[in-house]
Amino acid sequence: MLLNVWYHKAQFSFNFSDSIQVTKNGSPLTLAWSGGLNYAQFSEIDYDYDDDMDLLVFDRSNDQIRLFENRLIDGNRSYVFNPIGQTLFPSDLRYRLTAIDYNQDGENDLFAYGIGGIKVYKNTGNSTTGLQWTVAKNLLYSDNWGTQLNLYVSSADIPAIVDVDLDGDIDILTYHISGEYLQYHKNISQETYGNSDSLVFELKNECWGGFREDVNSNTVFLNDQTAPCQGGNVPNPQLKPNNSEKAHAGSTVLAIDMNGNGVKDLILGDVTYPSLNFLTNGGTEVNTNSLMISANPNFPSNSTPVSMQLFPAAFWVDVDFDLQKDLLVAPNAKNVSENESSVLKYKNTSSNNTPNFVFETKSFLQEDMIEHGTGSIPVLTDIDNDGLVDLFVANYFTYKPVLAKESKIAYYQNTGTADNPVFTFIDNDFLNLSQEGFGLRMVPSFGDLNNDGKKDIILGLENGTLCYLQNTSTGSVPTFSAPVVNYPDHLGQSISVGQFAAPQLFDLNDDGKLDLLIGRKTGEVLYYLNIGTISNPSFELMNSNLGNVDVSTPNSPDGFAFPHFFRHLDTTYLMVGSLEGSIYFCDSIDDNLTIGSTFRTISANFLNQEKNIGGYSSCAVGDLDNDSNLDLFIGQDLGGLFYLENDNTSTIGIQDHNETEIPLQVFPNPTDGIFNVQTANFPLELVLFSAEGRFIRNLSVTQYSTVFDFSSLTQGIYFIKVKNKGNTYKIFKF
Numbered sequence: 033m034l035l036n037v038w039y040h041k042a043q044f045s046f047n048f049s050d051s052i053q054v055t056k057n058g059s060p061l062t063l064a065w066s067g068g069l070n071y072a073q074f075s076e077i078d079y080d081y082d083d084d085m086d087l088l089v090f091d092r093s094n095d096q097i098r099l100f101e102n103r104l105i106d107g108n109r110s111y112v113f114n115p116i117g118q119t120l121f122p123s124d125l126r127y128r129l130t131a132i133d134y135n136q137d138g139e140n141d142l143f144a145y146g147i148g149g150i151k152v153y154k155n156t157g158n159s160t161t162g163l164q165w166t167v168a169k170n171l172l173y174s175d176n177w178g179t180q181l182n183l184y185v186s187s188a189d190i191p192a193i194v195d196v197d198l199d200g201d202i203d204i205l206t207y208h209i210s211g212e213y214l215q216y217h218k219n220i221s222q223e224t225y226g227n228s229d230s231l232v233f234e235l236k237n238e239c240w241g242g243f244r245e246d247v248n249s250n251t252v253f254l255n256d257q258t259a260p261c262q263g264g265n266v267p268n269p270q271l272k273p274n275n276s277e278k279a280h281a282g283s284t285v286l287a288i289d290m291n292g293n294g295v296k297d298l299i300l301g302d303v304t305y306p307s308l309n310f311l312t313n314g315g316t317e318v319n320t321n322s323l324m325i326s327a328n329p330n331f332p333s334n335s336t337p338v339s340m341q342l343f344p345a346a347f348w349v350d351v352d353f354d355l356q357k358d359l360l361v362a363p364n365a366k367n368v369s370e371n372e373s374s375v376l377k378y379k380n381t382s383s384n385n386t387p388n389f390v391f392e393t394k395s396f397l398q399e400d401m402i403e404h405g406t407g408s409i410p411v412l413t414d415i416d417n418d419g420l421v422d423l424f425v426a427n428y429f430t431y432k433p434v435l436a437k438e439s440k441i442a443y444y445q446n447t448g449t450a451d452n453p454v455f456t457f458i459d460n461d462f463l464n465l466s467q468e469g470f471g472l473r474m475v476p477s478f479g480d481l482n483n484d485g486k487k488d489i490i491l492g493l494e495n496g497t498l499c500y501l502q503n504t505s506t507g508s509v510p511t512f513s514a515p516v517v518n519y520p521d522h523l524g525q526s527i528s529v530g531q532f533a534a535p536q537l538f539d540l541n542d543d544g545k546l547d548l549l550i551g552r553k554t555g556e557v558l559y560y561l562n563i564g565t566i567s568n569p570s571f572e573l574m575n576s577n578l579g580n581v582d583v584s585t586p587n588s589p590d591g592f593a594f595p596h597f598f599r600h601l602d603t604t605y606l607m608v609g610s611l612e613g614s615i616y617f618c619d620s621i622d623d624n625l626t627i628g629s630t631f632r633t634i635s636a637n638f639l640n641q642e643k644n645i646g647g648y649s650s651c652a653v654g655d656l657d658n659d660s661n662l663d664l665f666i667g668q669d670l671g672g673l674f675y676l677e678n679d680n681t682s683t684i685g686i687q688d689h690n691e692t693e694i695p696l697q698v699f700p701n702p703t704d705g706i707f708n709v710q711t712a713n714f715p716l717e718l719v720l721f722s723a724e725g726r727f728i729r730n731l732s733v734t735q736y737s738t739v740f741d742f743s744s745l746t747q748g749i750y751f752i753k754v755k756n757k758g759n760t761y762k763i764f765k766f
Contacts, residue, residue, distance in 0.1 A: 044605075044617070044638075044662070045678070045679060046639070046662075046664050046676035046677060046678055046679055047676060047677055047679040048065070048115030048116070048674060048675070048676050049065070049675055049676060049677040050064065050065045050113070050675065051675075051677065052064075052065075052453050052454070052455065052656065052657075052675055053448075053454045053455070054402060054444065054454075054455045054456075054457070055447075055454065055455070055456050055457065056456075056457035057457070061400050061401060061402065062110070062400045063100075063111070063113055063397060063400040063401045064400070064401060064402050064455075064673075064675075065113070065115075065401075065402065065672075065673060065674055065675040066098065066100075066113040066115075066397070066400075066401050066672060067096075067098065067113075067401070067646070067668065067670050067672040067673065067674055068398065068401055068402070068403045068404070068408065068668075068670035068671035068672025068673075069089065069091055069098065069362075069374065069375055069397060069398055069401075069403070069670055069671075069672075070091055070092075070093040070363075070366075070371040070374060070405075070406060070669070070670050070671060071091055071092040071093050071362060071363050071364060071365070071366055071369070071371070071374065072089050072090070072091050072092075072098075072362045072374070072375055073089070073090045073091070073092070073128060073129060073130065073190065073345065073347065073362070073364075074087065074088070074089055074347040074349050074351075074360050074362070075088050075090075075129070075130045075131040075132070075140070075347065075349060076088065076131060076140065076349055076350075077131040077140045077155075078139065078140070079099060079101070079114075079117070079120060079163055080101065080159075080162075081139075081157070081158060081159035081162075082159075084102045085102060085350070086099065086100060086101050086102045087099070087100040087102070087111055087349070087351065088129075088131050089397075090125065090128065090129035090130075091670055092127065092128070092364065092366050093366055093367075093371075093406065093646075093647075093669050093670055094613065094646045094647040094668075094669045094670075095125055095126050095127070096118065096646050096669070096670055097117055097118040097121055097125070097129075098113070098117065098670075099113075099114040099117025099118070099120065100112065100113055100114065100397070101113075101114050102353070109353035111351075111397070115674065120162070120163045121142070121163070121165070122142070122144070122153055122165055125142075125144050125145070126144070126145045126187075127145040127187045127188075128144065128145050128187075128189075128190055129142060129143070129144050129145075130142075130143050130190075130193060131143075132193055132202060133155075134152070134168075134201070134202045134228065134229075134231065135154070135227075135228055135229035136200065136227075136228045136229070137155075137229075139155040139157070140155060141153060141154050141155045141168065142155070142165065143193050145185075145187060146169075146170060146171040146172070147171065148171075148182050148184055148185075148187075149171050149172055149182045149183050149184055149185050150169075150171070150172045150183060150185055150191075150193075150204070151167070151169065151170055151171060151172075152167070152168040152169040152172065152231060153165040153166065153167055153168060154166045154167075154168040168231060169231050171183075172204075172231055172233060173233065174217045174233035174234060174235050175233065175234040175235065176235045177235070183204065183206070183217055183233055184206065184208075184209055185204075185206045185207075186207070186209075186211075186282065188282040188303065188364075189206065189207060189282060189283055189284065189285075190283075190284040190285060190301075190345050190364060191204055191205060191206035191207075191285055192204070192205040192206075192285040192286060192287035192296075192298075194287045194288075194296065196216060196218070196287065196296055197218065198294070199222045199223075200222050200228045201219040201220075201221040201222050201228040201230075202219055202228070202231075203216065203217060203218050203219050203233075204216075204217040204219075204233065205217075205240060205285055205287055205296075205298075206285070207245075207283050207285070208238060210247065211245070211247050211282070211283065212244050212245055212246075212247055213238055213239045213240075213244060213245075213260060213261065214239070214240045214241055214243070214245075214285070214298075215235060215237065215238045215239075215240060216235070216236050216237040216238075216240035217233040217234065217235055217236070218233065218234050218235075218236040219231065219232065219233055220232050220233070220234055237321065238260045239256070239260045239261035239262070241298065241311065241313065241322075241323060241324040242254070242255055242256060242261055242323040242324060243255070243256055243261070243311065243323075243324045243327075244256040244258065244261060245283070245300070245302075249302075249304075249305070250300070250302035250304075250305040250307070250309055250329060252300075252309060252311065252324075252327045254323070254324055254325065254326070254327060255323055282302070282303030282304075282343060282364075282365075283300060283301065283302060283303070284300065284301035284343070284344070284345035284346065284364055285298060285299075285300060286298070286299040286300075286345075286346040286347065286348060287299075288348050288387070289385070290310075290312070290386070290387060291312075291386060292385045292386045293313070293315065293316055293317075294315070294316065294317050295313040295315035295316070295317070295322055296313060297310065297311060297312055297313045297324075298310070298311040298313070298324065299311075299331060299346045301343055301344040301345050301346065301364065302343065303342065303343045303364075303365065304342060304343070305342070305343075306338070306339050306340050306341055306342065306344065307329055307330055307331070307337060307338055307339060307340075307344070308329075308331040308337075308338045308344055308346055308361065309327055309328065309329045309331065310327070310328040310331035310332070311324040311326070311327050311328075312324060312325055312326040312327075312328075313325070332359075332378060332389045332390075332391075334388065334389075334390075335378060335389060335390045335391045336391035338361050338376060340361065340362075340363055340369060340370060340374075340376070341363065341368065341369040341370055341431065341433070341434065341435065342363060342365045342368050342369045342435075343363055343364045343365035343369065344361050344362070344363060344364070345361065345362055345363070345364040346359060346360070346361050347359070347360045347361070347362070348360075348387075350380075351377065351396070352379065355384075356380040356382070356383060356384055356387070357380055357384050357387065358377060358378060358379050358380045358389070359377070359378035359380065359387075359389040360375060360376065360377055360378075360396060361375070361376040361378070362374055362375045362376070367406070368435065369431060370431045371405045371406050371429075371430060371431050371671060372395075372398070372403055372404060372405040372430045372431060372671060373394045373395040373398060373399075374394075374395075374398070374431075375394075375395060375396040375397060375398055376391070376393070376394050376396065377391075377392045377393045377396035378390060378391050378392060379392045401672045402425060402444075402672050402673045403671050403672050404425050404426075404427045404430065404440065404442050404460075404671045404672070405427045405428070405429055405430030405431065405440075405671045406427060406428045406429055406430070406648070406669055406670070406671050407427050407428025407429070407473065407647075407648035407650075407667070407668070407669055407671070408425055408426070408427050408650070408667035408668065408670075408671045408672060408673055409425065409426040409427065409473075409475060409534075409594065409650040409667045410423060410424070410425055410650065410651070410652040410665040410666070410667050410673055411423075411424040411425075411426065411475075411476055411477070411478065411652055412424075412652045412653075412654045412656075412665065413478035413487055414446075414487070415443075415445075415478065415487055415510050416445065416505070416508045416509075416510060417485065417486065417487075417505075418446075418508065419450065420446035420447075420448065420449070420450065420453065421446055421453070421654055421656050422443070422444060422445050422446045422455075423443075423444040423446070423455050423665075424441055424442065424443055424444070424462065424476060424478075425441070425442040425444070425667070425673065426439070426440075426441045426442075426473070426474055426475055426476060427439060427440060427441075427473070427671060428472055428473045428648055428669075429472045429473070430671075437472060438466045438472075439465075439466060439470070439471065439472045439473055439474045439494075440460060440461045440462075440465070440466045440474075441461070441462040441463075441465055441474060441476055442457070442459065442460050442461075442462065443457075443458045443459040443462040443510075444456060444457055444458065445458050446656075450658045451657055451658045451659075452657065453656045453657060463501070463512055465491070465515075468515060470491070470493045470494065470499065470515075471493060471494030471495060472494050473492075473494055473532050473534075474491055474492065474493060474494075475491065475492035475533065475534045475535060475594070476489050476490070476491050476492075477489070477490045477491075477492070477535040477536045477537045478537065479537030479538075479546045480503075480546075481500075481502075481537070481546065481569050482502065482567050482568070483565075483566045483567035484503075484567075486503035486505055487503055488500070488501065488502050488503045488512075489501040489503070489512065490519065490535045490537055490548065491515070491535075492532070492533030492534050492535045492550065493517075493533055494531065494532055495528075495531065496528045496529045496530045496531045496532065496533050496552065496553075497517065497518055497519070497526055497527065497528045497533065498518075498519035498527050498533060498535060498550075499515045499516065499517050499518075499519060500515070500516045500519045501513060501514075501515050501516070521560065521570075521571050521572060521573060522563055522564075522570040522571060522572040527548075527550075527560070527571065527573075529550050529551075529552035529558055530552050530553060530554060531552065531553040531554075532552060532553040532592060533550050533551075533552060534550065534551035534552070534592075534593060534594045534595065534650075535548060535549065535550045535551075536548075536549045536550075536551075536595055536596060536597060538597045538598075540559065540561075540597060540604070540621075540625065541561065541625065542599075542604075542622075543562075544566060545562040545564070545565070545566050545569065546562055546566075546569065547559065547560060547561055547562045547571070548560035548562070548571045549578070549595050549597060550595075551592075551593030551594050551595045551608065552591075552593060553590055553591065553592055553593075554584060554589065554590065554591055554593075555581075555582045555583040555584030555590065555591020555592070555593050555610070555611075556576065556577045556578075556581060556582055556591070556593060557577070557578045557579065557581045557593055557595045557606075557608065558573065558575065558576050558577075558578060559573070559574050559575040559576075559578040559625060560572060560573050560574065561574045574625065574626075574627075575625060575626065575627050577627075578625065578631075579606070579618060579621065579624070579625075579629065579630060579631030580628075580629070580630040580631070581593070581595075581606070581608055581616065581618065581631060583608050583609075583610035583611070583612075583614070583616055584610075584611075585610075585611075585612050587612075588611065588612070590611050591610055591611055592609075592610060592611040592648060593608055593609070593610065594608060594609035594610070594649070594650040594651075595607075595608050596608070596609075596650075596651050596652055596653060597621070598653045598654075600662065601719070601751055601753045602719045602753060603619065603622065603753075604619075604621040604622050605617070605618065605619050605621065606618040606619075606621060606631060607638060607651045607653065609648070609649035609650035609651055609667075610649055611647055611648060612647060613645045613646050613647045613648075613649045613668065613669075614636055614637040614638075614645075614649065615635075615637070615638040615639065615645065615649050615651055615666070616633060616635070616636055616637075616638065617633070617634045617635045617638040618631040618632060618633050618634060619631065619632050619634055620632035639676075645666060645668050645674075646668030646669045646670055647668065647669040648667075648668060648669045649666065649667070649668050650666070650667040650668070651664060651665060651666045651667070652664075652665045653665075660751075661677070661678035662678045663675070663676070663677055663678065664676040664677075664678075696709065696710075696711045696713075696752075696754070697709070697710045697711070698710075698752065704743055705741065705742045705743030705744070705745055706739065706740070706741045706742070706743055707739070707740055707742075708737055708738070708739050708740075709731070709733055709737070709738050709739075709740065709752075710736060710737045710738075711733060711736070712736060714733050714734055714735055714736060714738075715732070715733060715734050716732075716733040716754065717730060717731070717732060717733075717754075718730070718731035718732075718733060718752050718753065718754060719731065719752070719753045720742070720750060720751070720752055728742075728745070728750065731752070
């Protein structure tokens with residue numbers, strides 16, 4: 033028996049990875065672990081300073097960033113997800129973001145939301161230092177007839193930030209506070225300083241294009257005769273702003289020259305309508321006073337017109353690497369529009385001077401991802417008893433026409449091997465559970481509750497109760513009995529945790545029977561002990577605030593706790609996902625389950641990258657590639673998953689637990705199974721495990737030198753861990 037001895041300080045540290053292949057409809061998902069998209073905004077930026085444009089995606093859902101690198105692979109251009117992209121940008125971004133080079137230095141800057149307007153970050157990075165940002169303007173102001181006023185942009189709007197008059201500096205087209213008139217704020221940097229590096233604006237026209245948009249619909253009145261439009265040639269304003277009190281409806285604006293006549297046409301989205309409105313500019317040269325002469329509410333009419341439940345926003349960016357800018361359309365309204373197939377791509381089949389947009393897909397990027405709407409939840413289990421861990425993805429909700437929501441559970445079968453998992457998409461609505469009327473955020477937990485060798489389901493429901501589904505499978509295709517609602521406790525009373533039950537079946541007290549742990553909306557975790565048998569469970573509530581865990585925040589009474597207990601080398605750990613996106617990581621769980629006991633919170637923000645995770649975080653841990661290291665799967669509000677592999681060199685995760693090192697020597701090496709343990713820290717309790725994490729035996733060291741005989745063990749890899757010392761352990765190979 034061979035004994036290779038080395039020292040290893042255990043670290044729960046991980047690196048983002050895409051090494052597990054995922055296939056759907058016979059093809060691999062090239063962006064499988066990119067986390068999903070919901071309500072996206074698109075622009076370009078050369079984030080790695082390699083002279084090609086990468087894709088910057090800002091998602092209004094929890095203000096997330098997705099960064100996709102433009103990379104040449106095998107002679108072809110494609111996008112590669114950068115999982116730490118969020119960390120490269122300012123942390124206070126909200127509502128909207130676009131990257132534009134305002135100072136003409138060749139590097140795109142950021143135009144973001146500022147309170148009631150626009151905040152600008154200047155790109156001060158380079159190829160050596162990487163992306164760096166300096167606040168150029170906390171808030172843009174514009175000269176309104178001698179008075180400097182905030183350049184107003186509603187938080188719901190997306191303005192056009194573009195060189196309207198083609199003088200080399202960036203101007204802004206945005207709706208007046210009433211939501212009826214489009215204002216033209218001219219950048220006078222060129223006129224004032226002879227360059228484009230300043231952000232100095234004047235309100236030049238408060239009815240640019242001469243049209244008025246109805247505040248209650250997307251109807252456009254061309255050549256409007258009311259103030260401030262005043263009809264005619266739309267002069268520069270001489271009146272004070274329209275101060276009538278009217279609700280701002282919400283609008284998105286894209287200004288591009290569609291016919292090459294030198295003036296900007298408009299593509300408008302409205303907060304309560306599914307289509308885009310195209311306005312043709314009747315000017316023939318750069319003229320800031322030219323009128324819009326036609327309106328088409330079904331753009332692009334030459335192809336499949338945009339039809340999105342609410343509030344479409346259009347973006348002009350080259351996303352297929354042919355140097356011609358395409359049209360992307362995504363919803364700008366959170367939680368009330370498409371969220372699973374929500375990014376329309378229209379390919380530009382002409383040129384940037386005279387673009388022609390032809391519909392190509394309704395799921396740009398999303399079709400290459402694991403993507404299941406909003407609030408994805410990964411759950412790992414071997415459902416078909418083939419020895420390979422399968423993947424289920426639950427969610428908070430997906431959009432359902434019209435203006436409705438439904439919760440589904442997707443099933444990905446592991447069709448790989450024990451060392452090389454491959455997830456193959458099987459079903460978007462496992463067991464058709466969306467048709468059961470259980471509400472939103474159905475959360476499954478799997479475990480063999482009747483000792484028949486098959487995994488049953490305990491399903492957590494929106495109303496706080498549980499549902500039981502018995503596994504009736506006879507082959508490789510999982511089948512289950514009809515759902516039994518109001519799953520009872522040991523007294524026959526329906527188990528209920530208030531709202532949004534998130535259950536996990538896990539043998540918490542290590543007695544060989546599955547217990548029931550349930551997270552709830554208010555942020556706590558409940559512990560139901562199995563006082564029955566392995567074939568006839570009976571659950572009694574033992575602790576309604578297990579470990580004093582509470583993932584709610586002072587800003588919200590809600591926590592949406594999602595608990596995931598797991599055992600690693602004889603120690604139990606807990607990760608808890610939360611509404612605000614942090615993942616809480618706890619230990620000191622074993623023998624610490626009574627009322628009033630408190631788990632140790634190692635981190636209230638595991639991975640230290642909350643902005644990479646997103647709201648409604650959830651996680652699952654397992655060893656899927658049989659390397660004796662943990663794999664981590666994370667779900668979040670954008671509906672996709674992140675996959676992370678254990679990497680002890682990574683700075684992502686918990687680097688150590690501040691445990692005291694315990695000097696320990698084991699010899700000889702190699703060994704036939706009889707070995708000596710020496711330590712000055714006796715008495716000491718050790719635990720011996722197999723490489724698979726299977727408990728072998730407790731070892732008591734009562735003196736400086738102790739001999740152990742394990743010659744009866746088969747040859748393999750084994751672990752020795754110092755018991756009850758967190759994550760300080762020794763690894764040995766026999």
